[in-house]
Amino acid sequence: MPIRTNRGRAAVYRRLWGWPMRSPRHLTVVVFVVAVLVIATGILVPQLTGGDKPGGPAAAASSDNENPTTAPSTPGTTNTPGVTGSASDLPTRITSVPSAPTSAPPDPAALDVADSWGRAWVNHPEGISNEDWLADLRPFTTEEQLTEMATVEPGNIGATKVTGEPKAVESFTSSVQVELPTDDGNLLITVIDTPDGWRVAFYEQVS
Structure with missing residues (x-):
């Protein structure tokens, strides 16, 4: 039977809001239902909005981290993957020819x-x-x-x-x-x- 007066509606609302407080069991049921609704919302909303779709901002950021762009080479530097620094950091190659033995009168x-x-x-x-x-x-x-x-x-x-x-x-x-x-x-x-x-x-x- 429809509720036609404001007093009747207020009585119904008070009964609904007061139901969880009538016993610990009622309160536990309400908390559980609310938790389920929050979890479901956290799962469904990103799927509906496309936040985790491939190619989104999160995927682009991950791609940038996994494939860092190699800096362009400049004179005097090396671009070996995983190695930074200039070529001057490497050991100097010996280019001079060892000197010949020095002649001397026989001992x-x-x-x-x-x-x-x-x-x-x-x-x-x-x-x-x-x-x-x-x-x-x-x-x-x-x-x-x-x-x-x-x-x-x-x-x-x-x-x-x-x-x-x-x-x-x-x-x-x-x-x-x-x-x-x-x-x-x-x-x-x-x-x-x-x-x-x-x-x-x-x-x-x-x-």
Whole structure:
């Protein structure tokens, strides 16, 4: 039956507004319904207004963050992804050619070492072992060269004596190449300056 008077309508409104306060259960129901309505509104309104559509402002901002624009290159800078700074921050490349060894008169001590080494080299009595042969050469030889000579069989060396004086072929401040004659051809001996003094670092037989 329709309510036709203002007093009747007011009574109905008071009853509706007072219903939640009649008991805790009624209040809980009202709070739950209101919460559901708020959540539904938060979900439906953005969908209806297109706020989360692809291509919207939020998507554009995300795209800008994921694909940063590479700055245009300028002289003296590098554009390597993830790397910033100028090319001057990189280590300087060496463009100059290392200087050649400095020539110098042969050191008499270097010639003496070459001569002593040569006399130990030709001293290989029959039956001498490689170890004993190298022991005589050790005071005049670098450790690297001794390792190379560890496979040499002394009995296969044809020279048995030195037949002349050592002669410098090339001479620098830190190395001297010496020619030493033997009864089985000449030895070309390279002597270098080490912390322990002049030592033989290389040799070869020449005609």
